Amino acid sequence: MxxxxxxxxxxxxxxxxxxxxxxxxxxxxxxxxxxxxxxxxxxxxxxxxxxxxxxxxxxxxxSKSDWNLTEYIIKWLAGVSAGRKMYSILYLKSGQGWGKGIITDFIQRSVLGTQLVYKTSDPQTILGSFNGQLQGKVLLLLEEMPTEKSQWNSLYRSLKDKVTSDIMEIHEKYKTPIHYKNFMSTIVLTNENALRVENDDRRTVFLDVSPSRKGDLNYFKKLGDAVHRLSPSSSEL
Incomplete structure (x- = not known):
């Protein structure tokens, strides 16, 4: 040829x-x-x-990067930013200081706003009886949940139900549970195992987090400056 x-x-x-x-x-x-x-x-x-x-x-x-996966993540984040529900969980596991929280912090502060994002390290947000804090949220960030192995199965099942269902039951103390349209998407960021995922699971997308920039303060400063330039000024909020 x-x-x-x-x-x-x-x-x-x-x-x-x-x-x-x-x-x-x-x-x-x-x-x-x-x-x-x-x-x-x-x-x-x-x-x-x-x-x-x-x-x-x-x-x-x-570098063994998967462009199809990269494109999927870009579209996933764009969908969430546009207020659409994503029917999968992004799961990022890495060591400390690898920078996995930079993008989610940017989305929370500067794209969706804190009023539409709920960030927690408490597994009872998902497993507990009351979940009023999730009402009206577009994105749920589960960070460093101190879960025991005994909670992995129940946490996965509960998350899977919220990911696949278009309706969410909101139950607040002393109030009758009410069903709302479910717009919430979920990202899990963890240093340890947090979910026991089934072998045939198609709802959890496991992402490789590179350790190549660990401890590279100059790189993260440049990345932070770039994110700051994209953020609206305080007068625009």
């Missing part, structure tokens, strides 16, 4: 690492300006510009 007939993948679809030698070969082989399109497409399949933060993203297939 000739170079001209090859189809260059879009950004994030390449299976092999970027090769400067391959780029040079495509440039040298070009006999006209139109032939250079092959080199341009090859370059654009690995690099894409970003306006804020200003810079260029580089696709590295050797």
């Amino acid at each position: 000739t170079t001209q007939a090859q189809v260059i993948p879009n950004f994030g679809e390449q299976k092999k690492a970027f090769s400067i030698d391959e780029l040079k070969r495509l440039i040298v082989a070009a006999k006209s300006m139109s032939d250079l399109n092959q080199a341009k497409r090859y370059l654009c399949s690995y690099f894409i510009p970003c306006a804020d933060p200003h810079g260029v993203f580089w696709w590295d297939p050797d």
